[in-house]
Amino acid sequence: MEPITFIELANLLISFAILAPSGHNSQPWQFQVSDNEIIITPDFSKRLNVVDGNDRELFISLGCAAENLRIAALHHGYDSKYAFKDGKIVVTFSKQDVCKDDPLFEAIPNRHTHRGNFTGVKIHENLLQYVDNEQNSSVMIYESDSREAEIIKQKIAEGNEIQMSNTAFKRELISWMRFNKKHINETRNGLCYNVLGFPATPKPIGRRIVGMFLNPKAQNKTDNAVNASASHFCVFCVKDDNAKNWVDLGVFLERFLLKITSAGIAYSFSNQPCEIPSLKDQLRQNLNLTACPSVIIRLGYSKEPKTFAPREDVKVKDSED
Numbered sequence: 001m002e003p004i005t006f007i008e009l010a011n012l013l014i015s016f017a018i019l020a021p022s023g024h025n026s027q028p029w030q031f032q033v034s035d036n037e038i039i040i041t042p043d044f045s046k047r048l049n050v051v052d053g054n055d056r057e058l059f060i061s062l063g064c065a066a067e068n069l070r071i072a073a074l075h076h077g078y079d080s081k082y083a084f085k086d087g088k089i090v091v092t093f094s095k096q097d098v099c100k101d102d103p104l105f106e107a108i109p110n111r112h113t114h115r116g117n118f119t120g121v122k123i124h125e126n127l128l129q130y131v132d133n134e135q136n137s138s139v140m141i142y143e144s145d146s147r148e149a150e151i152i153k154q155k156i157a158e159g160n161e162i163q164m165s166n167t168a169f170k171r172e173l174i175s176w177m178r179f180n181k182k183h184i185n186e187t188r189n190g191l192c193y194n195v196l197g198f199p200a201t202p203k204p205i206g207r208r209i210v211g212m213f214l215n216p217k218a219q220n221k222t223d224n225a226v227n228a229s230a231s232h233f234c235v236f237c238v239k240d241d242n243a244k245n246w247v248d249l250g251v252f253l254e255r256f257l258l259k260i261t262s263a264g265i266a267y268s269f270s271n272q273p274c275e276i277p278s279l280k281d282q283l284r285q286n287l288n289l290t291a292c293p294s295v296i297i298r299l300g301y302s303k304e305p306k307t308f309a310p311r312e313d314v315k316v317k318d319s320e321d
Helices: 006-017 056-075 103-110 125-131 147-163 167-175 181-187 203-213 216-229 243-262 277-286
Strands: 029-033 037-042 078-085 088-095 139-143 232-238 266-269 292-300
Touching (some): 006 029, 006 037, 006 056, 029 056, 056 078, 056 292, 125 243, 147 216, 147 232, 216 292, 232 243, 243 266, 243 292
Antiparallel strands (some): 037 088, 078 088, 139 232, 232 292, 266 292
């Protein structure tokens, strides 16, 4: 078999990179390829101006994509390192002589965000120690019946009160919802009806129906049930809020999510307290955190079938274009 060219390898690696999570499944990334580099640049046309006005979640998503890229590269015989330069992530590759495959590679296509309630079964402490075996100070893990978890639940509820009373927030959220198969195929992104557990509807009808249920009371009813069934809550932090730190957090977060996936643990995001500045400050103070909370996930087990959000076809650019 003839060796593949780097551009062929890059296309293969990018097919794994785009399986990373992103806010509203917006997929806010672009890719350029040069001799031994893949450059990940933000696609600001996918910016979530209301819920992510400072692009925190956008840059975290880019970091997640970079980590998928690097894990896939190792599987295909390449070492890599990344650097954040001029608002872009530059991943540099070198061929390795000895195979050092990452066991998390198999988890990349299986990782997905759980959308329903958990089973209520507690995760064993030994399993959590495996997940957090790097003992990274970026994440704090709390049992669901702890004082800290109760604080997080309260801030989630307060976040719902604020966001679901905000017309601009609801308008942006609905704009990223996909209500039927044709709608999904038109965009290959966004929050899809089947992933969210909705029946397929025509777009105008779907928007009206969803709009009726986007209110604080309904959202808190949903989140209260999920929170009550979760085993643990995790808060991911950065020392200071800036793009480089968000990218680095995304790299760590993706490894964490892949470990969860490989261990058979389900998770869901609940970032409301990190998306509203006043609640973010309160959460930091109430949890006695020395760093800035940036991502919140809930952990547990699930019996529901896995549903995967679609991905766009990525056009790889030559860096000289």
